[in-house]
């Protein structure tokens with residue numbers, strides 16, 4: 841079980857690196873949610889939950905309130921990524937109407953609200969790192 845806990849912790853850190861790496865990379869490249877960001881947000885949540893289960897099974901301490909806060913923040917990050925990715929896709933897609941050459945404008949506000957969600961996801965992820973390391 842100790843090996844499993846360490847493997848999961850490495851996965852937790854790898855997901856964190858992908859999420860923050862994609863966030864920083866996207867700051868100067870359109871600020872859109874790529875598939876890597878959405879997947880990493882899900883992987884952080886999944887490995888986090890598995891870490892709690894393995895720690896509990898090994899009779900290691902589990903800080904309930906801290907895990908609750910981390911879970912809520914991680915769920916918010918994943919929600920931002922899922923909604924933001926869908927809004928970006930809606931804003932980017934400009935379908936050409938049948939038989940016409942004039943493209944339809946993307947829904948007003950869809951793109952800017954996706955950018956807001958993008959910043960929220962990055963800042964909430966950093967907040968969760970602070971909770972992870974500062975809450976002992």
Ligand code: HEM
Pocket residue numbers: 845849852856884885887888889891892895907910911913914915917964965966968969972973
């Ligand atoms: C944005 C989401 C998250 C980030 C940025 C994050 C970050 C971190 C970091 C930096 C650590 C290492 C420091 C430490 O051991 O306290 C850690 C460990 C841990 N995280 Fe997360 N985490 C996230 C989500 C979650 C979630 C959703 C859970 C569970 C519901 C969770 C459960 C854990 C546990 C149990 C450990 C300790 C593992 C061990 O040492 O055995 N994390 N996390």
